[in-house]
Amino acid sequence: MRLLLLFVFCTVLVKANPVQAQTRLQTYTAPKGALLNDDFTVKVRIPGQKWQDLPEYLVKVDEVVNAKHTVKDASMASFDFSGKVEVMVTYNKGAIETARIRPLSYGIQHQVDKNNLTFTLDQPRNLSVEVNGDIFHNLHLFANPMLEFVPKKNDPNVIFFGPGIHEFKDQKFNVPSGKTVYISGDAVLRGQLLIHDARDVKVIGRGMVEHTVKMGVHIANSQNVLVEGIFLTQCATGGSDNVTLRNIKSISYYGWGDGLNVFASNNVLMDGVFCRNSDDCTTVYATRKGFVGGSKNITMQNSSLWADVAHPIFIGIHGNSVNPDVIENLNYVNIDILDHKEAQIDYQGCLAINGGDNNLIRNVRFEDIRIENFRQGQLVNIRIFYNPKYCTAPGKGIENLLFKNISYTGNNATLSIIAGYNEERKIKKIVFENLKINGEIIHDKMNGKPAWYKTSDMAGLFVGEHVEEVSFINTENRNTENLLK
Known part of the structure; x- marks a missing residue:
């Protein structure tokens, strides 16, 4: 009888908290030598749990004033989740007077306390967090869906880029037909991925082709190609x-x-x-x-x-x-x-x-x-x-x-x-x-x-x-x- 009551009680708890049961969070660390930017500190957590720090990468954007191009340093951070998570963004350059989170159509509400901005996400979003009207030193925050499939490292049809910085000869890597390229969330590639004259190719993961690499991925004369989840220029x-x-x-x-x-x-x-x-x-x-x-x-x-x-x-x-x-x-x-x-x-x-x-x-x-x-x-x-x-x-x-x-x-x-x-x-x-x-x-x-x-x-x-x-x-x-x- 006690076992039956315990089973019924647990079943009620699961049905009463479906979001909590489904909530997952995956964060990554930056590899040694990665290019970072300390304008922001970004943390994320499942409600009620411990905050997890995210690496804040350096990315560059272009401001044009009077026909002159000026490169500006901006920030980028990312994580994977399902369910609901809380995000805290700390602006390390001073107090937050104004802030907005775009696209505006998402209607994401936020709270500001001195130099901290907090908000909640209940679905994956690609966002721009802008403080004090500055769109050129902003935070690009990419809240990804969970990566449900990670290929096996020892699979002969898998090219696996795990944690670390990966450099290629002549800064180019040619992906053969029939291969899956996996770039883990703590991996940085310093070279192009070329998908040329190939078929049945996948490039997946949560890592990046670093912003220093022009044309991060180039697809030419190929069929049946998937590129998913990564950062590139x-x-x-x-x-x-x-x-x-x-x-x-x-x-x-x-x-x-x-x-x-x-x-x-x-x-x-x-x-x-x-x-x-x-x-x-x-x-x-x-x-x-x-x-x-x-x-x-x-x-x-x-x-x-x-x-x-x-x-x-x-x-x-x-x-x-x-x-x-x-x-x-x-x-x-x-x-x-x-x-x-x-x-x-x-x-x-x-x-x-x-x-x-x-x-x-x-x-x-x-x-x-x-x-x-x-x-x-x-x-x-x-x-x-x-x-x-x-x-x-x-x-x-x-x-x-x-x-x-x-x-x-x-x-x-x-x-x-x-x-x-x-x-x-x-x-x-x-x-x-x-x-x-x-x-x-x-x-x-x-x-x-x-x-x-x-x-x-x-x-x-x-x-x-x-x-x-x-x-x-x-x-x-x-x-x-x-x-x-």
Whole structure:
């Protein structure tokens, strides 16, 4: 009888505390000789348990002032968890007057006590913790999901980088076909990982390719590739098929520091990535850099983008003007854009499609994208153009674009642009569904729009020549309206 009562009591406890039963936390130590930054001290714990210290790594970011690039020292820390954890960030340079945790859409509440900031997380997040308005010496905090699979070190198909700093001859390591590369959370690589002419390759873990290495991972002419969970500066994909980039963190600080380039590739998924870059965060091009052909079936989702220079999202400028390419079936879904800073008007646009080199660009969807108050640039830049600096011909056409549930909160956006090239090179069929600017939906039947205005005028959007079928619709309350009829 006593055993039965004990079993019932324990069962009730487990059912009453499901979160506590599932909570797990994994932290890592920095290897000797790793590059660190002491601006912050970061600790994490399961509620009620002991605080665990995290290493605070040095990363570098790019600030542009009056066309001059200045490299700044920022911080990065990471850990893995499930369930719920508490985080304490100590600012070691003085008192915390103001603080924010971004993306703002996450709504993470925090408490400040002198130079300590605390908050709780109940799901994995890639965050920027900013103190006293400083976005260039901030803390990039990557709270990862638990790593459920760690390959065996002695598996002949596994290349295992355990704790420590790993340097390669000529600063390059070629990954053969059929291999899984594991980079543990306390491992630092000082050299590129090259996935060239390979297939069935995985690069997984919680470690990093150090920020000193430009183009940390490079994928070329390969199939069936997964890169997951690691930190790096850049990861380009060219001439490849069936590539997944999941929960990778890209931070760059030098010229031409694009984050996630796609060249002449098909079936590429970027899921849960964080990009803060000194050039375009993510691009899709056709023929470029020796890779030949169009690009199709490209998806980025559940991600955060921060462009210290150029575009958060950029599509279409490069191709083959002699044998024209097609870029098609692109999806950008559930994305937070944290910043956009570009003084050159030709290279502005959080969501930018610039058709060049006789490219035909079609079937592009932007959905559930939240744009914060960026520093300088445009919301949208859709153009067919001839840019002789980068192109040998104007683009052929752009058609079938959907902008659904796009929101912008801020006051720094300048005039957005949609413009074709001539009667043979047009932009056709663009739908803005529930475009929300500072809380107001811009649509063709909106209140307060003078009858003689274009709806685009209300959005600060110039629709130029050789553009056809642009509509602004409001479907946010359609279901409610139908119920009331």
